[in-house]
Amino acid sequence: MASVPFELKGKSVYVAGHRGMVGSAIVRRLARENVNLVTVERHEVDLCNQAAVFDWFAKMRPQVIFLAAAKVGGIVANNTLRAEFIYDNIAIAANVIHAAHLNRAEKLMFLGSSCIYPKLAPQPLREDAVLTGPLEPTNEPYAIAKIAGIKMAEAYRSQYGSDFISVMPTNLYGPGDNYHPELSHVVAALIRRFHEAKLSGARTVAVWGTGTPRREFLYVDDMADACVHLMKTYSSSELINIGTGEDIAIAEFARVVAEIVGYRGEISFDPSRPDGTPRKLLDIGRLDKLGWRATTSLKDGIARAYGAYLAEGQANGPQPHA
Ligand SMILES: NC(=O)C1=CN([C@@H]2O[C@H](COP(=O)(O)OP(=O)(O)OC[C@H]3O[C@@H](n4cnc5c(N)ncnc54)[C@H](OP(=O)(O)O)[C@@H]3O)[C@@H](O)[C@H]2O)C=CC1
């Protein structure tokens, strides 16, 4: 049954997706919590494979689960790999949530996304806006899979009393991001494009879309800190948004990235590329009341992300998520 505050210390804690950007940040953050960390590589347990997931859970019986594994990508990945985004994300959510139930896990956190809210929902996006209108078409399959995960967590809580919670992160960035030129999210894409333009001396860099959409960006180590905070303090069927409470137009954001990377050329816009949803700003009132706030400013976060991009060798080597 649900209990708050929830003790993490001494528990076996499974981070699903521990090699990903968010999962690896949660692992870094958990180093301060005295937990018995449990992870498994994807080549050993494919989370889309129900039998493999059920066998592994029966053997390991983790007490606490951060479900940060998913098929993830930016606007073009979501819009083109539509079948993979719906199939993988429904399968991962269904297999892990049900296995957690079968093995009587004490607590599970499901990571959704701000994409679950209707395209034209009032801003800032409140948690109760879910399922009140049509979704943004470019990421509808991903959003539907995430809504399925949310509804599973809710259903297991109401039928079995499982302490399963769902958090809705805004757009995230930081170390471990995917820098694929087509499939990544905007932060990683622009860090890479401006860096390459700086090196090649290119005079113009094209930013996708019109530059008018607005997005809210959260540094991934802040995200991991919020996840651990909520795991310890939150227990409810209600969703909870994780963001900064501030957004920025893509055109202005591009100028911030260019300045930090040191690119001095022109910035143009390519309206043949999709804009996606016009605005995504989360209402963080609930999170605020629970005593958590982001601490990394956008400029500091981008500077750290750029440092990580250089340190990870992303600027020279093969792309891990390509
Ligand atoms: N990035 C963002 O801006 C946002 C992310 N989120 C959510 O946060 C969570 C983490 O995202 P993020 O860290 O950015 O994504 P990443 O792509 O960086 O990481 C995803 C992780 O999931 C693992 N994974 C994917 N499919 C499988 C599978 N079939 N079996 C086993 N493992 C699998 C990957 O394993 P491997 O490394 O082996 O490939 C990887 O470790 C996701 O739920 C995502 O939806 C929500 C909002 C915004």
Ligand SMILES: C[C@H]1O[C@H](OP(=O)(O)OP(=O)(O)OC[C@H]2O[C@@H](n3cnc4c(=O)[nH]c(N)nc43)[C@H](O)[C@@H]2O)[C@@H](O)[C@@H](O)C1=O
């Ligand atoms: C986190 C969230 O991320 C996805 O949604 P999104 O917010 O649209 O994410 P994005 O980062 O890809 O784009 C943000 C904005 O930025 C613009 N933009 C400019 N130039 C580039 C560019 O070069 N690459 C990308 N990707 N976008 C660019 C782009 O046109 C758009 O207006 C979901 O599919 C889903 O995955 C999800 O959960």
